[in-house]
Amino acid sequence: MSTSRNDILQGTLTLLVLKTLASNKRMHGYAITTHVQRASADLLRVEEGSLYPALHRMEQQGWLKSEWGLTEKNREARFYSLTAHGRKQLALEEESWARFTEGVGRVLRYV
Amino acid sequence: MSWFHRLLNTFRPGRVQRDIDREISFHLAERADQLRSEGVDPEEARRRARLRFGNPVVQRERIRDVDVARVVDATMRNARYAIRTLARTPGFTVTVVLTLALGIGANTAVFSAIDTVLLRPLPFPDGDRLVELTEVHEGSAETRIAPVRLQDWNRLNVTFDGIAGHYVDDVVDTSGELPERFRRAFVTRGFFDVLRVQPAMGRGFVESEHSVKGPIAMIISNRRWRSLGADPQIVGRAVKIPYGSLITVGVMSGDFQFPARDVDLWSADDADATWAQSRTLTWLTGIGRLQPGVTLAQAEADLNRVQNSLAAQYPATDRNIRVRVTPLKDTVVGSTRSSLWLLFGSVSVLLLIACTNIAALLLSRATRREQEISIRYSLGGSRTTVICQLLTEAAVLAVTGAATGLVVALAATRALRSLAPELPRVSEIGIDGRILFYTMATTVAVALLCGLVPALRGAPGVRPLRSSAPSSLQKRHSIQWLLVGVQVALSVTLLAGAGLLLRSVEALSRVDLGFDASHVLTLHVSGSYGWETTDMAVQRINRLIDAVGTLPGVESVAITSTLPGVRDQQQLEFNLAEGRSEAAPRMHAETRVVSPAYFQTLRIPLLAGELCRRPEDAGGNTGVVTEALVNRRFVDLYLLDRDAIGLHLSGALDGLAKNGHLSGNVPPSRIVGIVGDARETGADRAPAPTVYTCFSAPDPAPWHLMRTSGDPLAMAETIRRKIHDVEPQRSVYDAAPLEGRMSGAYAQNRLRTWLLTLFALTALALVCAGVYGTLSYAVSLRRREVALRLALGALRRSVVHQLMTMSIRIVGTASAVGLLLALLFTQSLSTMLYGVTPTDPATLTGVMFLVVAVAFIAAFIPAASATFVQPMRALREE
Numbered sequence: 011m012s013t014s015r016n017d018i019l020q021g022t023l024t025l026l027v028l029k030t031l032a033s034n035k036r037m038h039g040y041a042i043t044t045h046v047q048r049a050s051a052d053l054l055r056v057e058e059g060s061l062y063p064a065l066h067r068m069e070q071q072g073w074l075k076s077e078w079g080l081t082e083k084n085r086e087a088r089f090y091s092l093t094a095h096g097r098k099q100l101a102l103e104e105e106s107w108a109r110f111t112e113g114v115g116r117v118l119r120y121v
Numbered sequence: 122m123s124w125f126h127r128l129l130n131t132f133r134p135g136r137v138q139r140d141i142d143r144e145i146s147f148h149l150a151e152r153a154d155q156l157r158s159e160g161v162d163p164e165e166a167r168r169r170a171r172l173r174f175g176n177p178v179v180q181r182e183r184i185r186d187v188d189v190a191r192v193v194d195a196t197m198r199n200a201r202y203a204i205r206t207l208a209r210t211p212g213f214t215v216t217v218v219l220t221l222a223l224g225i226g227a228n229t230a231v232f233s234a235i236d237t238v239l240l241r242p243l244p245f246p247d248g249d250r251l252v253e254l255t256e257v258h259e260g261s262a263e264t265r266i267a268p269v270r271l272q273d274w275n276r277l278n279v280t281f282d283g284i285a286g287h288y289v290d291d292v293v294d295t296s297g298e299l300p301e302r303f304r305r306a307f308v309t310r311g312f313f314d315v316l317r318v319q320p321a322m323g324r325g326f327v328e329s330e331h332s333v334k335g336p337i338a339m340i341i342s343n344r345r346w347r348s349l350g351a352d353p354q355i356v357g358r359a360v361k362i363p364y365g366s367l368i369t370v371g372v373m374s375g376d377f378q379f380p381a382r383d384v385d386l387w388s389a390d391d392a393d394a395t396w397a398q399s400r401t402l403t404w405l406t407g408i409g410r411l412q413p414g415v416t417l418a419q420a421e422a423d424l425n426r427v428q429n430s431l432a433a434q435y436p437a438t439d440r441n442i443r444v445r446v447t448p449l450k451d452t453v454v455g456s457t458r459s460s461l462w463l464l465f466g467s468v469s470v471l472l473l474i475a476c477t478n479i480a481a482l483l484l485s486r487a488t489r490r491e492q493e494i495s496i497r498y499s500l501g502g503s504r505t506t507v508i509c510q511l512l513t514e515a516a517v518l519a520v521t522g523a524a525t526g527l528v529v530a531l532a533a534t535r536a537l538r539s540l541a542p543e544l545p546r547v548s549e550i551g552i553d554g555r556i557l558f559y560t561m562a563t564t565v566a567v568a569l570l571c572g573l574v575p576a577l578r579g580a581p582g583v584r585p586l587r588s589s590a591p592s593s594l595q596k597r598h599s600i601q602w603l604l605v606g607v608q609v610a611l612s613v614t615l616l617a618g619a620g621l622l623l624r625s626v627e628a629l630s631r632v633d634l635g636f637d638a639s640h641v642l643t644l645h646v647s648g649s650y651g652w653e654t655t656d657m658a659v660q661r662i663n664r665l666i667d668a669v670g671t672l673p674g675v676e677s678v679a680i681t682s683t684l685p686g687v688r689d690q691q692q693l694e695f696n697l698a699e700g701r702s703e704a705a706p707r708m709h710a711e712t713r714v715v716s717p718a719y720f721q722t723l724r725i726p727l728l729a730g731e732l733c734r735r736p737e738d739a740g741g742n743t744g745v746v747t748e749a750l751v752n753r754r755f756v757d758l759y760l761l762d763r764d765a766i767g768l769h770l771s772g773a774l775d776g777l778a779k780n781g782h783l784s785g786n787v788p789p790s791r792i793v794g795i796v797g798d799a800r801e802t803g804a805d806r807a808p809a810p811t812v813y814t815c816f817s818a819p820d821p822a823p824w825h826l827m828r829t830s831g832d833p834l835a836m837a838e839t840i841r842r843k844i845h846d847v848e849p850q851r852s853v854y855d856a857a858p859l860e861g862r863m864s865g866a867y868a869q870n871r872l873r874t875w876l877l878t879l880f881a882l883t884a885l886a887l888v889c890a891g892v893y894g895t896l897s898y899a900v901s902l903r904r905r906e907v908a909l910r911l912a913l914g915a916l917r918r919s920v921v922h923q924l925m926t927m928s929i930r931i932v933g934t935a936s937a938v939g940l941l942l943a944l945l946f947t948q949s950l951s952t953m954l955y956g957v958t959p960t961d962p963a964t965l966t967g968v969m970f971l972v973v974a975v976a977f978i979a980a981f982i983p984a985a986s987a988t989f990v991q992p993m994r995a996l997r998e999e
Contacts, residue, residue: 059175
């Protein structure tokens with residue numbers, strides 16, 4: 011059960027990260043995982059092995075930018091935030107996600 | 122992060138690593154905190170956090186992969202690994218690098234030389250339109266041109282932009298403390314215009330300088346100018362010479378070296394001098410510039426037409442003369458052309474051998490690693506990674522080899538320049554970029570191709586993994602054996618060529634030159650025209666000869682107008698007072714004015730008649746020559762139909778009259794004897810017909826030759842002092858042993874042979890390495906079998922024998938093939954050989970024997986050492 015959930019999750023990780031950062035200005039990697047878990051009411055869990063490579067990749071593609079900072083507990087962490095490019099990418103991803111789910115839904119409803 | 126940042130990160134691995142670690146450890150710390158807040162104890166919390174995150178090493182790698190430019194990073198890693206692997210097998214690495222270096226370096230140097238000397242056009246504007254002109258007389262060897270005839274050609278032709286002539290001789294400068302001898306080139310009107318060259322400083326010659334009545338002007342060479350102190354005000358200064366003073370009107374630029382490399386100055390010939398009006402005195406070499414669009418054939422036809430009309434006008438002197446037109450480049454490059462093409466062929470063969478050697482070595486190594494690579498594939502290694510790694514390894518070898526090759530090329534070029542200074546245009550030789558690129562590309566391509574073989578061979582699905590070597594070893598490694606065979610065959614060919622050339626050189630050195638140049642000292646004693654009359658000069662020189670002859674250690678002393686071993690610049694035409702038939706060929710011969718002791722000093726044998734006597738001894742007046750000797754070639758060419766002795770020749774002293782040395786009517790000289798031929802310009806050319814006239818003072822400072830019983834240079838000081846005793850106010854200069862002056866003619870042969878031998882030996886060394894490498898690998902694969910057989914009681918001898926059958930078979934066949942190739946190749950050498958035929962059996966069998974022996978030894982060593990392995994150890998190894 012968890013495998014199938016995570017497979018889908020890998021494909022949509024980008025979308026989730028972008029959306030997370032859209033609503034919260036600056037977050038570090040750990041905060042992103044907890045947010046996703048909470049926002050999905052524990053239905054989704056981020057595959058931790060894929061998170062950071064994905065974050066770094068998105069940063070290279072210009073959708074995120076990062077900087078080092080201190081948390082409330084005074085720990086050093088890397089904070090990510092969305093760029094203008096990232097916002098545009100988020101819109102695109104949301105649109106393609108909508109199309110995808112609509113398509114899958116129709117196939118499922120087909121009798 | 123853009124690609125730029127990623128590239129940058131490749132070179133900051135430490136910082137990237139630190140950042141990743143910090144990020145990961147933060148994440149783990151947060152997760153552990155969260156678990157602890159749920160009530161898990163700290164140790165357990167940390168463990169679970171780590172488990173959840175995943176294998177830290179793998180994660181780090183994944184993140185890192187995103188952060189760095191993967192290709193560059195991977196290449197650098199591969200390169201470092203490759204260097205480590207190669208360093209573990211130093212023998213193999215060094216051999217491959219050296220082979221590459223030698224192939225690239227030697228090829229680049231020789232090809233560059235060939236390109237410079239042979240292929241590049243002459244350094245004159247439109248140099249391809251320059252030609253050399255020669256007169257060819259029916260039945261005679263003469264080829265220079267009479268000045269008036271040259272002028273007629275210039276006037277009457279329709280196909281040339283201009284025709285001029287030049288003539289090189291020596292002049293003595295007496296203005297300094299010690300007299301100095303220079304090479305001077307006489308040039309006719311329009312010489313510099315034909316070449317389209319102007320002096321770098323000053324000007325060319327004007328009309329008035331081309332006249333006896335006008336000032337004597339000279340243009341000096343750049344080298345001479347610098348040796349005089351590079352004075353920028355030198356134009357206008359004068360230099361004293363025996364009959365006046367020369368005024369400098371210009372300085373040539375450094376790269377103008379026409380008509381010879383050692384010309385120190387150019388002076389204007391006197392077109393209106395009395396001796397220059399003769400149609401029979403020939404001394405100029407002609408050059409001309411063709412009009413645009415005119416072919417060689419057209420120009421030659423045109424000049425022959427002109428000459429025919431001249432023959433009608435002057436039937437006595439101009440009949441039966443043809444004109445020959447050859448491209449100037451051919452004469453400048455001349456006989457070195459064949460040498461250089463030979464070198465080209467040899468070096469190409471060497472390149473081929475080098476490439477096959479590299480291929481064989483790399484393939485051997487490849488098969489050794491097949492197992493390792495198969496394992497990597499089966500463990501999930503991607504094909505790309507493996508290929509990349511092997512490619513990097515081959516590239517490291519190639520780059521190192523190429524860099525070393527460049528160094529070798531530079532050194533070889535420098536060596537070539539110093540070894541062969543007499544090669545034409547040798548100062549222009551450098552390294553040509555295109556050639557370097559070509560040779561590097563070839564060898565590097567070979568290296569990379571062969572380096573990739575293991576990746577392709579060991580690919581998944583191609584071959585199942587096996588732990589022991591298959592016994593069908595011969596078939597699988599047929600490519601390597603083929604390569605070894607190719608190397609052996611090519612080496613046989615190369616060595617055959619070298620062997621034949623070496624034997625030619627040896628045969629040449631044994632040829633009887635017709636005179637003995639050893640133990641002869643040559644020198645000049647200063648003297649000049651205008652200081653004394655001819656009679657006084659004769660007496661003075663005779664006195665000197667007699668005085669020096671009394672020294673112990675001096676066997677004989679003689680005088681000559683020109684050195685033996687040097688072709689006389691001037692060939693004269695002789696007439697027979699007794700008359701000859703109309704159809705008889707013109708009598709052209711070299712003329713040498715010598716004292717009677719010349720023949721004894723140089724050990725030229727007297728074949729018939731008697732030695733000539735000095736006029737003063739013969740009872741006539743001094744200054745009147747009556748006796749002469751001719752050489753056998755002269756008789757063979759012109760006087761076969763009668764007895765030469767007693768005939769009277771005339772025309773012999775026109776040369777002396779030219780210099781104003783003698784005046785009045787010159788009586789004919791009488792032939793009193795026949796001497797042996799002296800081969801002046803090389804042992805492989807026919808001797809020139811020569812007339813020796815006996816006279817002590819052909820010019821005020823003739824060559825003095827002394828035969829010494831010991832080393833000529835050791836006697837030089839004693840002789841110099843003796844001369845000073847007799848003639849205190851004269852100086853001795855330019856003293857050197859005769860042998861030293863003559864070696865120039867043989868240097869080219871020497872260079873050619875030396876280089877070819879070097880290549881052949883290198884080829885042999887490469888073959889050795891190739892055979893050894895291939896066989897030692899082949900044998901190592903069969904260690905188990907060998908060990909088994911030894912353990913079962915087989916004799917070492919029989920095991921070795923069995924191991925070597927394959928190699929013996931290959932080497933034998935290859936040598937036979939090489940022999941066939943050699944027979945073909947050596948045909949092209951036939952023009953350069955002397956004393957041996959291109960198919961000389963002794964040389965060829967010797968070479969084959971040598972190659973087979975070397976290959977045999979190279980095969981024997983690994984086979985023999987394999988049998989000394991401990992059987993149990995070998996069996997356990999698998």
